[in-house]
Amino acid sequence: MNVDLTAGGSRGGTRLDPRAWTALILLCAANFMVILDSQAVILAAPTIAKSLKMTPSAxxxxxxxxxxxxGGLLLLGGRAADLLGRRRLFLIGTALFLVVSLVSGLASNGEVLITARALHGVATAMMAPTALSILTTTFPEGRGRNKALAAWQGIAGLGATAALIIGGELVDHFGWRWIFLMNVPVAVAMLLAGPVLLTESRDLSVGRKYDVAGALTSTAALLLIVYAVTKAPDNGWTGSKTLGMFGGAAALFVLFAIIESRMESPLVPMRILRSGALVGGNLATVAIGMAVFGLSLCAAEYAQGGLSYTTLQYGVKGSPLPAMALISAFAGQRLIGRFGSRRVVAVCALLLIGGSLLLVQAVENGGSYGSIFAGLAVFGTGLGLGTTACSAAALSGIARRDAGLASGFNAAAFQIGGSFGIAAVTTVIVSHSVGASQQAAMTAGFKAGFVATAYFGAAALLLALIVIPGLRRSREAERAALAAQADQEVRDAGSVSVN
Structure with missing residues (x-):
């Protein structure tokens, strides 16, 4: 039995409850704060290290x-939302987000701040996939959901823009602590509005049977692979520690697959992995995440290290990327309905490649702002199109009972891709920073970093063309999924009436 009290009713053409759009504002506000926080911390990291007297490695x-x-807990957070209640877990995550933001803002040393940031990851692993799963169950597939996803992805671009501008202003004029403390009143507002705007939904078809073994092995595997990627620039990509952690993660994934095949109520039902759209959308999301995080890191280091921008200067001058992502996310939702996710992701990938290569040219030409603006704007346009289309593909044809899990997959794919991108680009920049002078070495390193992000865009292009289903196949799969969902609901209703 699948209990869903959110607006939107069935996946058919039912009319949306007017509260759905109001609830979307709350969900987008949560996504805005998660993105704003993560980007602002990256921007403020050098200032934080100096203030708390932290070594570079710390x-x-x-x-x-x-x-x-x-990254490690996203999958578990998404599935827990399906079982425990999506609104309930969203509010718990928001409450934890409030507490750790306050602790981070008041941290007296690096150890306290690092611990708070780890707990912050736990909070956002509950908030992000849960908010996306509420969106998925609230808006039926089609134009309404595409618009909602465009708002979801667009607000992420707005959050990134705000992080660069507001974060730079706060750090330069009020101190780094305010990038955490500004979260507190917003989290309070979400906690007050959540019970009013959101109704509870969860999957009761499996009762209260929990796949503890599956949860432990999948979470441990994800944690290990993200940790391995994070430490790869220090340990070396082919170093024994890195390879050992990757091997351990692979072994845990194999064990997880064995456990899932034998469980009556698995954490990840194998049926969900038969969806070509889900698999293809998430693989492309990994590649796009690598490109986005990698280019963001390279651009920030180039602007502040190579061009000597202040934090605020980079925040303002770097805003074309997230601003164009915001605009193109809304344009993308119309293109998805007309051309399908595969073609839109392919166009996105070409724009990511083009933007990266324009930035390579900008570095070669000494970093004129016009050339940097062009590269960031083209890249940002691709980002907005791609993330919306990948999410639409990955969440299409998914039963409501699996909405949280599918959302967890999608959020985890972007996060893990981002971890790979940051680690890979860091390695590339360091290994290519050689030359007769410091300036020549920096130029070579940053050029190589932007070339790497172009390769990540090329990987997204190949995945879009090979793995993501075309428009006709996607619609056929969606119709089949809807029919299966309707049959399941009829069987569940019959089971309830018999009991």
Missing amino acids: AQWVISANLITF
């Missing part, structure tokens, strides 16, 4: 601790 854990727990 300072990286302000970012890495959050990446590891967030």
Whole structure:
């Protein structure tokens, strides 16, 4: 039995409850705060390290601790939402987000801040996939959901823009602590509005049987692989520690697959992995995440290290990327309905490649702002199109009972891709920073970093063309999924009436 009290009714053409759009504002606000926080911390990391007298190796854990727990727990957070209640877990995650933001803002030393950032990853691993699963169960497939997803992805671009501008202003004029403390009133508002705007929904078809073994092995595997990627620039991609952690993660994934095949109520039902759209959409999301996080890191280091921009200057001048992502996310939702996710992702990938190569040219030409603006704007346009289309593909044809799990997959794919992108681009920049002078070495390193992000875009292009189903196949799969869902609901209703 699948209990869903959210607006939107069935996946057919039922009319949306007017509260759905109001609830969407709340869900987008949560996504905005998650993105704003993560981007602002990256921007403020050098200032935080100096203020708390942290060594460079310790300072990286302000970012890495959050990446590891967030990426490692997303899948579990998404499935827990299906079983325990989506609204309930969203509010619990928001409450924890409030507490750790306050602790981070008041941290007296690096150890306290790193611990708080790790707990912050736990909070956002509950908030992000749960909010996306509420969106998925609230808006039926089609134009309404595409619009909602465009708003979801577009607000992420707005959050990234705000992080660059507001974060830079806060750090330069009020201190780094305010990038955490500004979360507190927003989290309070979400906790007050959540019970009013959101109704509870969860999957009761499996009762209260929990796949503890599956949860432990999948979470441990994800944590290990994100940790391995985070430490790869220090340990070496082919070093024994890195290879050992990757091997351990692979062994845990094999064990997880064995456990899932034998469980009556598995954490990840194998049926969900038969969806070509889900698999293809998430693989492309990994590649796009690598490109986005990798280019963001390279651009920030180039602007502040190579061009000597202040934090605020980079925040303002770097805003074309997230601003164009915001605009193109809304344009993308119309293109998805007309051309299908595969073609839109392919166009996105070409724009990511083009934007990266324009930035390579900008570095070669000494970093004129016009050339940087062009590269960031083209790349941002691809980002908005791609993330919306990948999410639409990955969440299409998914039964309501699996909405949280599918959302967890999608959020985890982007996060893990981002971890790979940051680690890979860091390695590339360092290994290619050679030359007769410091300036020549920096130029070579940053050029190589932007070339790497172009390769990530090429990987997204290949995945889009090979793995994501075309428009006709996607519609056929969606119709089949809807029919199966309707049959399941009829069987569940019959089971309830018999009992």
